Amino acid sequence: MNQRDLELLSSYLDGQLSPSDSARLESRLSSDANLRAVMNDLREARSLLRRLPSRKAPRNFTLTRKMVGQNPPVPRAYPAFRFVTALAMLLLFFTFGLNFLAPQLGSQAPAYGQGGGGGNPEIFAAEAPATEAPAATEAPAAPSAELVPLPTATLSAEDSGRIAETPAEKNGLSEEPPVRDQAQGQNAAPFVPSVWQIILAGIVVIGSLLMLLMRQSAINRWRQKQ
C-alpha cells in the first residue's frame, strides 16, 4: 500500500474525491482485496472517532474585564493632569529635601574654606570678595586651616560663626552683622520658601482629586453604556 493510495482511500471516505477519481477508485476496490481491507481499516478508525461523545466544558470560559485588562476610557485631559500632579509631587519632595540638606551642607563650609560664610550659601557667596584680601594678608593662617581641617562635629554653630567673623573683623569689613546672625545655624531661612511648598502641595491635592473625579465619572459612564 503506497502513500498515494492511502490518501485516496481516506479522501474517498470523506467524499473529497472528484466523481472521476471516485469511479476509478471504486473500480480498483472491486478487484483489489488488499485495497478494500485498508479502506475498511480507515473506515473503522474514522467511525470510532466520530462516535466519540462530545464532552461538555467543565465550566464557562467567558472572559472578565479584569482578565482582558479592559479599562474605561478616560478623558483626554487625564494624562495632562496626571503629568502635572506627578511633577508637582516630585518637586514638593525635592524642596523638602533641599531645605533639609542645604543648612547641613552650608555648615560644613567654614571648616574647609577660609572661615567665611556660615550656614547660608548666599551669604558665603556675597562674602567671597571681602575675604580674599585677609586671606592674602594672613597667609600663614590659611594653610594651617587647610592642612589641619577643623573637626566640624565638635564645632557649635556659634563657634563657626565666630571663626567666620574673625578675618573680616580684623580688616574692618564686618558690614553685614545682622545677616551673619541670621546665618547662624538653626534660625536660617529655608532654601525654598514655604509658600512654594504650599502651592505645590495644593497642586498635588487638587490634581489628585480631579483625577479621581474624572476616573469615577468615566467608569460610571462606561458602565451605563455597557
Place this chain on the structure above:
Amino acid sequence: MNEQVLIHDAQAGSLDAFNALVLHYQDNVFNTALRILGDEDLAADATQEAFLSAFRSITSFRGGSFKAWLMRTVTNACYDELRRQKRRPSVPLEPETDDGEEMDSPRWLADPDMSPEQKAEADEVEHAIQHCLNNLPVEFKTVVVMADIQGMDYSEVAIAVRVPLGTIKSRLARARLRLRECLQGFSELLPATFRLEEGSSA
C-alpha cells in the same frame, strides 16, 4: 444573535459579544484541547488561554470560518502547553499499574442517560481512543481531532493548522491508519458495539 454581528461587535471591543461567542464555541474548543492534550485540567487551561488570545487578536480575523480561526488559537495554546511539558515533564497524579499504565477511568464521557454498563463500555472505548491519540505525533493528532472528532472539513482544518490541503489529506490518512493499528491492541477491551473487524488490516 447572528454570529457575524457578534464578531463585528467583538472586534469593536464588546466583551459581551465576545462572551456570547465563547459560550457558543467553548465545548468545541475544550474538546479539541482535551483530545490533543489528553488531560482535563491542561485542556481547561489551554481553552481559557485560547479564548483570551482570541479576544486580543480578534481584529485580525478577516472573515471565513470563525470556528477554524478559533481552532487555530486553541491549537497554538495546546502546542505551547506541550512545549512547556517537554521542558518541565511532570509526574502524573493518577496512580499507575505495574506496567506504567495509568489507572484512570475517564468518567467524563458521562451521559446522564447511560446505564452503568453502557457507561463502563464508553469509558473503555474512550480510554482506548485517547491512549491511541496520545501516541500519535502532535501534527497528526491535531488533524485527526479536527477532522474526525470536530467534524471540520479539509479546508477548515487547513486554515486552522496553516498547512496546505494536500498535507492535511496525507496526515489524516496516516493518522487514521495508525489509530486503527493501535486500537486493534484494545480489541478485547472494546465492547461488541465498538469492536473492530479482526484481521482486516493489510
